[in-house]
Amino acid sequence: MDNVFSNLAMGFGAAATPLNLGLCFIGALVGTLIGVLPGLGPIATIAILLPITFYLDPLGALIMLAGIYYGAQYGGSTTAILVNMPGETSSVVTTLDGHQMARRGRAGPALAIAALGSFFAGSVATLIVALFGPVLAKFAQNFGPPEYFALMLVGLIGATVLASGSVVKAVAMIIVGLLLGSVGSDIETGEPRMTFGIAQIAEGINFTTLAVGLFGVAEILRNLEKTADRSVLGAKITGLMPTWTDIKQSAMPILRGTGIGSVLGILPGNGAVLAPYASYTLEKKISKTPSRFGKGAIEGVAGPESANNAGAQTSFIPLLTLGIPPNAVMAMMVGAMTIQGIVPGPQVMNENPTLFWGMIASMWIGNAMLVIINLPLVGVWVRLLRAPYRILFPAILMFCCIGVYSINSSGVEVMLVALFGGIGYFLLKHGFEPAPLLLAFVLGPLMEENLRRSFLIARGDPSIFVTRPLSATLLVIALVLIAVVLLPSVRKRRQEVFHEED
Amino acid sequence: MRVRSPQDLVGGIALILLSLLAFSQITDLKFGTASRMGPGYFPTVLAGLTGLMGVIIAGRSLFLDGPSLDRLHWRQALPILGAILAFGLAIRPLGLVIASGLLFAIAAFASPDTKWRELLVVSAALILFAVGLFVLALGLPFPLWPRF
Numbered sequence: 001m002d003n004v005f006s007n008l009a010m011g012f013g014a015a016a017t018p019l020n021l022g023l024c025f026i027g028a029l030v031g032t033l034i035g036v037l038p039g040l041g042p043i044a045t046i047a048i049l050l051p052i053t054f055y056l057d058p059l060g061a062l063i064m065l066a067g068i069y070y071g072a073q074y075g076g077s078t079t080a081i082l083v084n085m086p087g088e089t090s091s092v093v094t095t096l097d098g099h100q101m102a103r104r105g106r107a108g109p110a111l112a113i114a115a116l117g118s119f120f121a122g123s124v125a126t127l128i129v130a131l132f133g134p135v136l137a138k139f140a141q142n143f144g145p146p147e148y149f150a151l152m153l154v155g156l157i158g159a160t161v162l163a164s165g166s167v168v169k170a171v172a173m174i175i176v177g178l179l180l181g182s183v184g185s186d187i188e189t190g191e192p193r194m195t196f197g198i199a200q201i202a203e204g205i206n207f208t209t210l211a212v213g214l215f216g217v218a219e220i221l222r223n224l225e226k227t228a229d230r231s232v233l234g235a236k237i238t239g240l241m242p243t244w245t246d247i248k249q250s251a252m253p254i255l256r257g258t259g260i261g262s263v264l265g266i267l268p269g270n271g272a273v274l275a276p277y278a279s280y281t282l283e284k285k286i287s288k289t290p291s292r293f294g295k296g297a298i299e300g301v302a303g304p305e306s307a308n309n310a311g312a313q314t315s316f317i318p319l320l321t322l323g324i325p326p327n328a329v330m331a332m333m334v335g336a337m338t339i340q341g342i343v344p345g346p347q348v349m350n351e352n353p354t355l356f357w358g359m360i361a362s363m364w365i366g367n368a369m370l371v372i373i374n375l376p377l378v379g380v381w382v383r384l385l386r387a388p389y390r391i392l393f394p395a396i397l398m399f400c401c402i403g404v405y406s407i408n409s410s411g412v413e414v415m416l417v418a419l420f421g422g423i424g425y426f427l428l429k430h431g432f433e434p435a436p437l438l439l440a441f442v443l444g445p446l447m448e449e450n451l452r453r454s455f456l457i458a459r460g461d462p463s464i465f466v467t468r469p470l471s472a473t474l475l476v477i478a479l480v481l482i483a484v485v486l487l488p489s490v491r492k493r494r495q496e497v498f499h500e501e502d
Numbered sequence: 503m504r505v506r507s508p509q510d511l512v513g514g515i516a517l518i519l520l521s522l523l524a525f526s527q528i529t530d531l532k533f534g535t536a537s538r539m540g541p542g543y544f545p546t547v548l549a550g551l552t553g554l555m556g557v558i559i560a561g562r563s564l565f566l567d568g569p570s571l572d573r574l575h576w577r578q579a580l581p582i583l584g585a586i587l588a589f590g591l592a593i594r595p596l597g598l599v600i601a602s603g604l605l606f607a608i609a610a611f612a613s614p615d616t617k618w619r620e621l622l623v624v625s626a627a628l629i630l631f632a633v634g635l636f637v638l639a640l641g642l643p644f645p646l647w648p649r650f
Contacts, residue, residue, distance in 0.1 A: 055640055168562070172517055172555035179524060179548040186531075186541035193545055194527040217582065224578040224612050390613040391624050394606050397582065398628055401589040401605060402598075406642050414590030418583045425579060429572045430513040448544045460537025 004130055011357025015365055020060050024362050027064035028369045031071015035088055036079050036381045040396060042072040042088070043435070044219055046332040047211035048399045050339065051406045058340040059355050063362040065336050069329050070122065070312045070363065074370045077114040077305050078381050081107060090308040093276040097293060097300030104296050109242040113250050113298055114305040115374045116242075121258040121306035122367035125313030128262050129320070130360050133349070136321040140346035143322075145453035146465050150474035152443050152450070155324055157478050158268030159436045161485045170436050173427075177437035180205055181444025188452070200412045207335040209404055209413055210441060213420025214427075214434045216400045220393050221425045240375055246298050253283050253303035261310030266317050268326045275311040276304030313363060320356060321346055324443070328435040331442040507568025514560025521553030581611035597645040598637070602629050 015024065030049075034040045046065050053061035076088030081098035094114065101110040143151070160170040183194045184204025195201050242250070260282065261275040283303045284293045293300050316333075318326045323345030325331040337344050342352065349356045374381075405414050427434050458464035466472045505511050528549065534540025585608035592601035606625040610616045636642045 052640065055642075168555070168559060169513070172513075172552070172559060175548055175551045175555055176517070176520065179520075179545065179552055182545045182548060189532075189541050191531060191541045193531060193541055194524055196527065217586065221575070221579050221582055224582070225575045388615075390615055390617075391620070393613070394609050394621075394624065395628055397585065397609055398602055398605060398632060401586060401593075401601075402632055402636055402644075405590075405593055406636065406644070409643065411590040411592075411594045414593065415587050418586040418590070421586065422579070422583055425574075426516070429574060430509045430516070431569065432513060451544070452539045455536050455539065458537075460535060462536070 004134070007134075007353065007357045008130055008361060010354065011359070011361030012365075014059060014354045014358030015063065015362040020063055020358070020362065021365070023056065023060045023064040024067050024366050025369055027067020028071040028074075028366045028373055031068040031073075032075035032078075032370065032373050032381065033384070034068070035072035035075020035077075035091075036384060037392065038079060038083075038085050038223075040219065040392075041215065042069045043211065043328050043332060043438070044216040044396075045072075046329065046336075047208055048216055048396075048403045050208045050211075050332065050336055051403045053336055054339050054407075058337070058342055058352075059358045061336055061340060062333065062355070062359050063366075065333060066316070066359060066363060067366045070309060070366060071370055071373075073309045073312045074115060074118055074374050075381070076308075077118070077301075078111060078374065078378060079385065081110045081114065081301070082382060083385060090273050090276055090312070091305070093280045093304040094301055096280070097295070097297050100294065100296035101298065101301065106296065108240040109246050109298065110301050111378055112240045112242050112375060113246060113302050115371050117250065117254040117257065117302045117306040118309035119367050119371045120254055121261060121310035122313055122370075123364060124258050125262050125265070125310040126360060126363045126367070128314055129317055129363070130357075133317060133321050133356070133360070136317065137346040137349045140322050143346075143470070144468070145450040145457065146468055146471040147474065148324075149447060149450040149454055150465060150471040150478070151322065151324060152447050154474050154478045154481065155268040155318075155326065156436075156440055156443060157481045159327070159439055161481055165431055165433055167485055169432050173432055173434070173437040174440040177440025178444040178447065180210070180437070181441045182448060187445070187449055198412070200408070200410055200416065204445070205441075206404075206407060206413060206416075207338075207442065208407055209416050210420050211332060211335070211438060212400045212404055213417045213422075214424040214438060216396065217417060217421025218424025218428055218434070220396060221421065222428055223389060224393065240378075242298075249298050250302035253279070253299040254306045256282060257303035257306030258310045261307035261312075262314045264307075265311030265314035266326070268318070273308075273311075275307035279303040279307035309367075316359075316363075319344060320348065320359070323348070325439060328438045331439050334442050505563055507563040507566055508571045510559050510563035510566070510568050512571065514556045514558070514563060517556030517559060518553055519556075521549050521556060524549035524552065578612045581608050585609040585612075594645070595648060597647040597649070598633065599629055599646055600648065602632065 030045065031042065034042065034045045045068055053065065072088050073090055076086060076091035077094050077098065080086045080091040080094035081102050084095050084099035086092040086095055098110045098114065101107065156174050160167055160174065183201055185192055185202060192202055257279040260279045264275040264278060280300055280303060283299045284290050287293065287299060315326050315330055318324050319330045319333055325334050334344050342348065400417060401414050404417050405411065407413060424434055454464055465475060524545065528542050528545045531542030532540030533542045533546060585605045588608055589601045589605045592604050603625060606621060610621050633646065637644050637646065
């Protein structure tokens, strides 16, 4: 316990340098910006900014990218409350009661409770990361290739359980992601595989190129189809301060939301997206007056907003301790670490303690900054929402192109973005989710390596996966997950949950 | 036989085509054995599974109801993808300023409410910003102007 605090102190020392504070602020600011603007998500943004991080030191780069992710959770709620349109998928639920509060002239308290709840949840979740991270990392040091393979399998199957839309299609996306991940030279012999003779993919498809195309460009195409009118609430926001009653009503939902979000965030798949639904359902169920929900109940804002931020925070745990990304955003973080020459995994904490603890400390600092960025500056964000899309999309497009070009100074790389953008558009149009694909793409080469090593150790005997207790346990978990998703009652429930999202 | 879910049918066929495309590239790679996997082992298994998923998804479109095909908006998609291609082709020989200009000009056709004057101002501002951030502040090795 003492150790945790001395480590945290070291982390704060590393994160509080002027440069890192600045990067944390930029990350939080950019995160809020893209959170507020519908149609540009954290995955696309991080993909676009990834090449720039090459010029920063590892800690600074990760601090900034992490700030974008949790900053987006804050910003998303502003749009949800004021425009009745979720800025991010994780703030869909907030539209239900948050916008109703705004309509009743209580936009101020709704925004304040959302920000303060998020701050509380973020602080608690940061502490959870600090407490549980080391324990898990220590545990993971006993993992051999079979355990890692089994763990990644659990991760990928988990991603299909929590993916929205059809399970079969999510499985298909994972397999395609693994297939794309195996493009490039073979890890042992160096032979080119499926490269079509294109020099730019001889070493594998570039992660950034794929992510920018699938998320950045495809999102632009989808947004251009909708001529959405954004009716920003015209009235001035008066009185940010919630009343004493508001605070009393919100306290317990915030606590419960933090708990739900922290647990779901660690799970593979997209915990931060599912957590607010779970929290909202719970609050409505245990409320003495469930009829108030949907008509501006502050509990319906406090709970889910805390849950999504807690989930965003704890989803760093599998990445930092096991080196395995639980969702697509964390897969981007793996990309960022690889660019910096850091292999994600349990060894990061020992070999690079300032990086590990500095990042955790920066999350708390970033959360504190976000309260300031979001509450007093809310007027600025509202004005930004009025910027028409015809001005925004050329800017996004330019950043996509310049970002990808700067990786290798290669024009062909940019043209590949157009290809992946087209593919991403096709996927969206045919009900396929690109997020599991990206996750599998990152995990693919790791899985192949660990599978080949496992078989090498066992001399081709597949029983190695079931005779080692840890990997056997993980495989059982994978089987249970498959069974769960096939249960009729769960299938029905899944459909209900994800149907509301649309 | 009636197609109940056109989206799934098209999606499934696309997966089958992708699987064939992958197979066409890996036939000459050594497959190896389980204890000594060759370069072709993992990709072959995955290409096979991709095809299998394609067959399943296309097959179930005949039995399970699903959404009808969503219209592809070519009027938006083509200018955007074309603009990216143009940037990729132009950046090396013509430099950042002209490549970005081309990007904006082509992409503008995707938006129904383009105002050309406004576009000119926005483009100029964005190019200035990009040059300032990427070339001056971050010092990336970008060609700014055409090289003769």
